[in-house]
Amino acid sequence: WRRTSPDTRAGVAAEILARLNAASFQMAHAVHHTTGQPFVMAFQAGGANAQDRGLEAVAYAWVAQRQAPAAATWAKPMRKGEPxxxxxxxxxxxxxxxxxxxxxTFPTWNGYPGLFASLVTGNPVVV
Known part of the structure; x- marks a missing residue:
């Protein structure tokens, strides 16, 4: 995982989010039953809003890694000869x-940003 590129890690994270989105009702029931929130609140905060925060973390982590140059040339002038x-x-x-x-209270809403930022930046996550 650590040796993969930021593009690959961001792509995998986007796929995870897409699959979580497809299971939004299942996640809403899980949040509803584990937190005691009303179902509609669990669906909203534990589903779409949590996924939005996860996607935002993926985007920020990907951009931060893309801002660093992939290569650079460094030259030091020497008194004699070539630099x-x-x-x-x-x-x-x-x-x-x-x-x-x-x-x-909001396990996915508060958990997804750190989870996905860590994954996209190449860090394994223990949940």
Whole structure:
């Protein structure tokens, strides 16, 4: 997972969100029964609004990784002779394992942003 590109990770995260969207009623029932929220509130906050926050996290994480240059040339002038030149490449990689602890009132609404931001930036997540 860590070795995949930001584009691939963002694509996988978008697919996960699409599948969650297709299961919105199932997720709403799960949120309804685990939090005690009324079904309509669970459907709204635990479904579409949570998915929106997850998609926003995917977009921000993807853009942040795309802003860094993939390569750069560095040259240091020398007193004698040609300048010292280095070709550098940069690859976004994860920083480590993320831990997701959801709150008991809005678990998906508060959990999806961190979950998806971590996944898109190359970090495995323990839920």
């Amino acid at each position: 010292l030149t280095l070709e550098k490449t940069f690859t976004p990689v994860g920083r480590g394992v993320s831990l997701l602890i959801a709150c008991n």
